[in-house]
Amino acid sequence: MAGHSKWANIKRQKARVDAVRGKTFTQLSRAIIVAARNGIPDPDGNFQLRTAIEKAKAAGIPNDNIDRAIAKGAGTADSNAQLEEIRYEGYGAGGVAIIVEALTDNRNRTAAELRFAFTKRGGNLGETGCVSWMFDLKGVCTIVGSIDEDRLLEAALEGGADVYELLDDEEQPGAEVFTTVVNLERLNTALRAEGFKVSDAELRWVPQTTVLVEDPEQSKQLLKLIEVLEALDDVQTVTANFDLADELLG
Template identity: 70%
Template sequence: MAGHSKWANIKRQKAVVDAKRGKTFTQLSRAIILAARNGVPDPSGNFQLRTAIEKAKAAGIPNDNIERAIAKGAGTFSGDNHSLEEIRYEGYGPCGVAILIEALTDNRNRTAADLRVAFSKNGGNLGETGCVSWMFDQKGVCIVQGVVDEDQLLEASLEGGAESYEMTEEETAEVVTEVANLEILNQTLKDKGFQVTDAELRWIPSNNVEVTDSDQARSLLKLIDTLESLDDVQNVTSNFDMSEQLLSVSVV
């Protein structure tokens, strides 16, 4: 299993009892704002907005907050003078691991400064635009839980236009498709009786860097954790590969 996939699973599990609840609320609220801005402010006609709202409700965000975020994205919320900008940053971590950061910010100078400090304090460096993005392809990913029959999952995935799938944990799979096909795949899997717990856009690396040194592994994971803790950061993606044993030791 690629280390970045396992790390994503660990982060999802931690998020359930994450003490940084405010950070989660900020991320999810901003995702709603962005989705409403990029499409119609009606979840029935905007798949990105619909999934963002589902995640927000699952995290316990009140309906009033969700409606306020939609209004901000639609530009109908009075008194909102902050304009969020979607920016992608790129850099390198320990061992030359490539890192992509997706951010939503109302002050790109502040965000860049915060990222630069995070990289420099954890053995990495913030790079120029395009320095690592060529190593990644953006895909749509459905997280499916309760998979007991892989043949049925394969059949449903193919019918939904999936490119591939991977069992990441016991009875849990990640099904991958083209970005434009994510909504169709999501609905097909649900129609076939599968429990889709998340449908998201993700940057997937075309090649991985194997990390075997425990000190470098610890520095790398600390860097990623630090980046993810920043208020303006929405997602962090990397191309490291690490054994589960080393990953577990380094996370502790």
């Protein structure tokens, strides 16, 4: 059941090298709006909304901003913005597959921004479905802190997890626990009940296989592309199917 999360290590390395900022207020607020719109505007009865609010608070978004975002999603506040959830797919340098999930009120603007970002960094924006067949949509709980594997295994099995992967980082230890989409809330509850600190519970596209990147220039292009994509206000998540060679993670 155990493994090691290369993608998590890549994301951490990218954050250190590029000093990537956290999600902007706009991105996090939009996630709250959509969550409130898709379910009831009460976090106690809406897991997606509860998770979005937790992320927003962790990023320092004031409660007033959170309340306004919930009201917009519930339709109790004046707002002309009609946000759509859209998945974009494309290729990075060397043919690496990339999935971008966005919330936008203007499809044309978002597509143009993404196309420019892909092209400038050696990739290209493709058609919907061109790479998603290489990924599976999973529920993922991220745990931070030292891990007792026996306890984690017990909690993961209790929560209906498929697999967990340890984060190979002495400075920031933790683990990612994977499950089916519909089982994410149950897993989150089980892990918290066992005293684990769950920093994030999300849906994520997980690659079925990965491409090993050993060339430093290709690595720089890919990491820069992901950084540029994540900086766009309309973008919520970016996932790719590459691993970096160990010497590039140092």
